């Protein structure tokens with residue numbers, strides 16, 4: 001099919017490339033001309049494993065191209081909207097990019113009318129798809145579908161090509177048939193429902209996953225006091241198939257461009273309808289205090305951090321991404337700086353973006369270099385490069401062999417045997 005994708009960020013670019021892999025003819029659209037030029041030259045503006053190679057392949061096959069001008073999409077049978085829906089100052093979803101994209105689609109459709117399906121993939125509040133259908137009702141032959149995305153950064157391409165489920169909110173058989181043709185190469189369970197249900201499935205999924213993490217983070221705080229090991233506890237819990245083992249890892253809190261903004265957007269949406277989601281409020285509260293709780297663990301061992309050299313390993317909000325949106329590392333760096341620590345940080349990909357926010361931190365190009373002369377080291381993001389280390393060499397290099405494992409990812413037993421003092425999150 002001929003497909004246009006508006007917005008070539010983490011979701012849009014991944015969607016565009018994976019549709020091209022499945023044989024569709026794809027046009028990626030973005031308002032950012034520099035991004036479009038880079039993409040047209042076969043370079044991905046974001047770091048996402050495997051994406052560069054597939055982008056080059058599909059460009060080479062003539063399956064994908066990029067432009068700043070949606071008018072070039074006049075042949076498109078399907079137009080995806082994948083623009084950002086960030087948080088407004090009030091915490092609601094900011095729909096201004098979505099509205100601009102809808103306006104562009106209306107213009108395109110008026111100039112080049114044809115049977116066309118508009119697919120909203122951006123995460124949007126319940127009711128947005130229905131409102132779009134009403135505001136675009138003058139565009140005859142245009143169907144509006146809600147098709148939320150569940151990919152994770154760091155494995156976006158893999159997730160897009162092997163989705164856990166395909167959720168389609170639509171109100172016509174024709175639109176459902178278009179989606180079935182579009183995704184015919186994908187094997188996943190389908191849920192065909194209303195647009196509103198589809199929109200709520202997206203927010204509810206993220207909120208539920210965030211709740212599991214906050215639950216485990218509070219349990220880790222309890223474990224720290226009881227002397228129990230939260231990683232063993234979560235393993236034991238996860239073996240119950242009713243619970244499952246995923247998203248039970250305690251850590252320094254969830255970050256990224258989705259859980260933080262989607263949980264507040266859901267709270268705001270509920271409030272607007274007179275409903276208080278008190279559990280979700282707590283989930284966010286626990287998450288906001290988790291990096292501070294972790295930092296206080298460090299302070300309990302080094303009460304005066306002024307002038308102390310602290311190594312920070314990992315800065316991105318999770319491994320295998322360059323994304324630092326709402327990364328817990330930013331909060332930890334701020335606390336360390338306020339306490340007067342001398343910070344040396346390492347991240348394989350995200351250091352440059354963090355440097356713009358924290359220019360006084362020293363950024364090094366190998367993980368080992370971060371440990372040199374350190375009074376303590378802190379693991380914030382469990383990149384393989386930050387976890388698989390030569391601990392013998394590191395012990396020799398550190399001023400004091402004190403480790404704070406914010407992801408319970410360093411080899412606890414080995415480190416203790418080697419003479420390190422180790423403190424994890426609910427694990428000591």
Ligand SMILES: NC(=O)c1ccc[n+]([C@@H]2O[C@H](COP(=O)([O-])OP(=O)(O)OC[C@H]3O[C@@H](n4cnc5c(N)ncnc54)[C@H](O)[C@@H]3O)[C@@H](O)[C@H]2O)c1
Nearest residue numbers: 007008009010011030031083084085097100101122123149
């Ligand atoms: N990042 C994720 O892992 C993820 C996963 C699932 C869903 N989502 C949702 O998908 C949406 C996009 O997220 P993202 O992380 O890809 O955002 P992003 O910020 O990486 O990308 C958005 C892109 O849209 C472009 N854009 C903005 N307005 C435009 C317009 N009018 N016309 C054309 N391009 C325009 C921007 O220049 C940018 O390149 C959000 O609603 C998000 O909540 C994100």
Ligand SMILES: O=c1ccn([C@@H]2O[C@H](COP(=O)(O)OP(=O)(O)O[C@H]3O[C@H](CO)[C@@H](O)[C@H](O)[C@H]3O)[C@@H](O)[C@H]2O)c(=O)[nH]1
Nearest residue numbers: 149150151152153247248249251253254255256258317318
């Ligand atoms: O057990 C866990 C799992 C995750 N995290 C943290 O939670 C955050 C989010 O991680 P993850 O969900 O893997 O990354 P995202 O790319 O933000 O993906 C989430 O948000 C996307 C955007 O909505 C959805 O599409 C995905 O399904 C959903 O997993 C990160 O800071 C992780 O470190 C934990 O602390 N403990």
